[in-house]
Amino acid sequence: MNKNIEIFENYSVPKAVFTMAIPTITSMIVSVFYNMVDTFFVGQTGDPNQVAAVSVATPVFLFLMAAGNIFGVGGASFVSRALGEKNYDKVKNISSFCFYTGILVGLLGTFLLLTFMTPILKAVGTSENTFKFAKDYLFWTALGGPFIVLQCAFSNLVRSEGASQKAMIGMMIGTITNIVLDPIFILDSFLGIPCLNLGVSGAAIATVIGNIVSVIIFLSHTISNNSVLTLSFNYYKIRNGILKGVLLIGLPASLTNILMSCSDIITNNLLVTYGDIHVAAMGIAKKANMLVIFVQFGIGMGIAPLIGYNYGAKKINRMKSIMKFSMLCTLVTGFILTAIYFIFTKQILSIFINSQEVIQTGIIVLRALMISGPLLGIMFVFNFTFQSMGKAIQSLMLAVSRQGFVFLPLILLLKSLYGLEGVVIAQPIADLVAIIIALGMFLSINKELKNDKI
Numbered sequence: 001m002n003k004n005i006e007i008f009e010n011y012s013v014p015k016a017v018f019t020m021a022i023p024t025i026t027s028m029i030v031s032v033f034y035n036m037v038d039t040f041f042v043g044q045t046g047d048p049n050q051v052a053a054v055s056v057a058t059p060v061f062l063f064l065m066a067a068g069n070i071f072g073v074g075g076a077s078f079v080s081r082a083l084g085e086k087n088y089d090k091v092k093n094i095s096s097f098c099f100y101t102g103i104l105v106g107l108l109g110t111f112l113l114l115t116f117m118t119p120i121l122k123a124v125g126t127s128e129n130t131f132k133f134a135k136d137y138l139f140w141t142a143l144g145g146p147f148i149v150l151q152c153a154f155s156n157l158v159r160s161e162g163a164s165q166k167a168m169i170g171m172m173i174g175t176i177t178n179i180v181l182d183p184i185f186i187l188d189s190f191l192g193i194p195c196l197n198l199g200v201s202g203a204a205i206a207t208v209i210g211n212i213v214s215v216i217i218f219l220s221h222t223i224s225n226n227s228v229l230t231l232s233f234n235y236y237k238i239r240n241g242i243l244k245g246v247l248l249i250g251l252p253a254s255l256t257n258i259l260m261s262c263s264d265i266i267t268n269n270l271l272v273t274y275g276d277i278h279v280a281a282m283g284i285a286k287k288a289n290m291l292v293i294f295v296q297f298g299i300g301m302g303i304a305p306l307i308g309y310n311y312g313a314k315k316i317n318r319m320k321s322i323m324k325f326s327m328l329c330t331l332v333t334g335f336i337l338t339a340i341y342f343i344f345t346k347q348i349l350s351i352f353i354n355s356q357e358v359i360q361t362g363i364i365v366l367r368a369l370m371i372s373g374p375l376l377g378i379m380f381v382f383n384f385t386f387q388s389m390g391k392a393i394q395s396l397m398l399a400v401s402r403q404g405f406v407f408l409p410l411i412l413l414l415k416s417l418y419g420l421e422g423v424v425i426a427q428p429i430a431d432l433v434a435i436i437i438a439l440g441m442f443l444s445i446n447k448e449l450k451n452d453k454i
Contacts (some may be wrong), residue, residue, distance in 0.1 A: 007162050008083070008084070008309040008313075009309075013322055013325050017329070018305055021298065021302030021329070023165045023167065024159060024164055024297060024298045024299075025302065026171075027171040027172075027298065028298030029291065029298070030168070030171040030172050031223050037178055039051060039055075039283070039352050040351060041182040041203065042199070042200055043284075043353035044183075045199060048358055049129045050130075051280045051284065051352075052276045053132075053133030053134040053200055054203065055283025055284075056124050056126050056265075056283075057121070057134040057137045058264065059260070059268075060261070060267050060269055061138075062257050063258065064106070064109050065148065066255075067102075067106065067109055067149050068148060068149040068150070068153045069156075069232060069257055070250035070251060071097075071101065071102045071152075071250060072154070072155065072156030073250055073254075074245075074248065074254075075095065075098040075153065075157050075247045076157055076305070076308075077308055079091050079095070079160040079229075080160045080304065080308025081308045081309070083160075083161065083228075083308075083312065084303075084309040085312045089235075090242075092235040092244060094157075094314070095222065095235075096230055096233065096236040096237075096398050097246065098157060098246065099150070099222075099231050100233065102153045103149075103432030106146030106148065106149035107145065114143075117138060118135075121134050121135055125279070126270050127276055129276055133200045136200050136204070137200040137201065137231060138203045139201075140201055144204075144208030147208060148208070148211050150219075151174070151214045151215050151218070152169075154215065154219065154222065155167050155170060156301075157218075158227070159301070160308070161228055161305070164302065166217075166221045166226075166272060169217065171214060173213055173214065174212075174217070177206075177213045181206035182203060182206045185198050185201075185202025185203070185206050186203050186206070201426075204308075207267065214274055219231065229318070230426055240337040243324075246391075248390065249392055249395060251393065251396075252387075252399045254414040255399045256402075259407075262408075263403045263408065263411070263427075266425060267282060270411070270415055270423050277340050277355075277361060281358050281365055284349060285362045286347050288349060288352070288362075289370065292337045292338065292373050292376075294338065295333055296377030299330050299380065300380030300383060301380075303322055303326045304320075304385075304387065304388045304431065305388070307319055307323070307385050307388035308388035308389070308434075310322070311389045311390075319449075327377070327378050329377075330377020333377065334375060334377050335374045338373035338374050341366065342367060368428060371425075371428035372428040372431035372432050372435075379398070379402070379431070379438045382398070382438035382441070382442050383395065383398050386398065386441070394445065401437050402434035410429060
């Protein structure tokens with residue numbers, strides 16, 4: 001841990017941010033591939049119904065990730081602050097709690113998804129053409145529930161102790177596994193080699209196996225001598241503030257994923273009235289847009305351990321410098337990526353599917369989604385700052401605002417006023433409003449920070 005403590009305390013702000021953020025951004029790009037690769041290979045079947053099925057089933061997959069974020073984001077925030085306080089026993093309590101409770105929550109998710117699969121799929125916007133495909137995809141995803149929860153949890157926990165490169169390696173190897181297995185499981189043949197031709201079922205199986213591989217790598221690091229984390233049940237505690245400390249930040253972070261799922265479900269239900277082509281186009285546009293979102297999200301996530309450590313150590317000036325530099329980085333990357341996406345929109349969408357009808361609709365959708373691209377990273381920096389500081393109320397309010405009380409009424413209002421165009425434009429408008437809300441909340445706690453010393 002000595003090397004990691006040096007990153008937290010002694011590196012210059014730019015060097016510390018790049019050291020932590022670059023591996024995290026790489027991990028986020030890898031996460032984009034996790035989400036994109038299934039759509040890409042399913043798209044190679046030439047069947048828009050299978051692409052639409054993956055799109056409508058993805059929000060359900062996000063519920064499992066939301067469960068993982070309870071322990072990943074909540075645990076990571078708690079760990080980084082405990083490290084700043086030099087309380088290593090508490091770090092072990094947190095990691096043991098997240099491991100064993102995460103397994104139980106993952107098993108519960110598997111049970112619920114398998115038991116209520118039909119009503120769930122009807123609720124998320126499947127049509128007669130997509131129901132069977134979505135059911136096949138969700139069945140295999142549900143079986144991997146515990147591994148999906150642990151992968152999300154421990155990728156964050158490993159990063160929180162400063163081992164961002166190990167977190168990146170775990171994500172990358174899991175994704176490479178997924179990429180290699182996808183064509184084998186999904187297609188009838190690939191490069192002239194006969195394959196299993198499982199369609200969307202194959203996509204889900206490959207994704208679950210990729211998650212299992214990542215979990216093995218993360219847990220191998222955790223039990224090594226290079227980690228202060230532990231899997232020992234001897235350190236498992238619910239009392240003494242462990243449960244409260246994890247849930248205080250984990251639940252708002254989880255709520256973000258849940259509201260994202262709900263917003264996607266509502267969007268799909270609104271779009272399905274215009275036809276499955278529009279559902280597929282929105283699904284592909286959102287997959288493509290993930291690169292822009294996750295790069296900026298990666299910067300915010302990358303600095304989270306730095307923010308939490310310095311806040312726990314009462315080094316407030318250094319913490320603010322990290323925030324300012326990170327915001328500058330998100331602005332630069334946001335403008336560059338947005339420009340690239342506007343210029344090469346058609347080429348980007350063509351990667352996923354050959355249907356010109358889907359692509360033409362997707363061009364309009366993707367360009368609309370990119371409106372908030374240059375500024376969105378600022379919100380992520382604020383969000384991870386709130387989480388890392390243990391500011392549960394601010395974190396909760398921001399989670400609820402972006403995909404909740406701003407987006408949900410907005411999309412319904414805009415659809416009633418402008419129809420399909422209103423559905424498409426709702427998300428970027430909600431993003432811009434959320435940025436303003438985040439800034440206002442940070443200014444409200446800035447007086448408190450001024451009273452702390454370096």
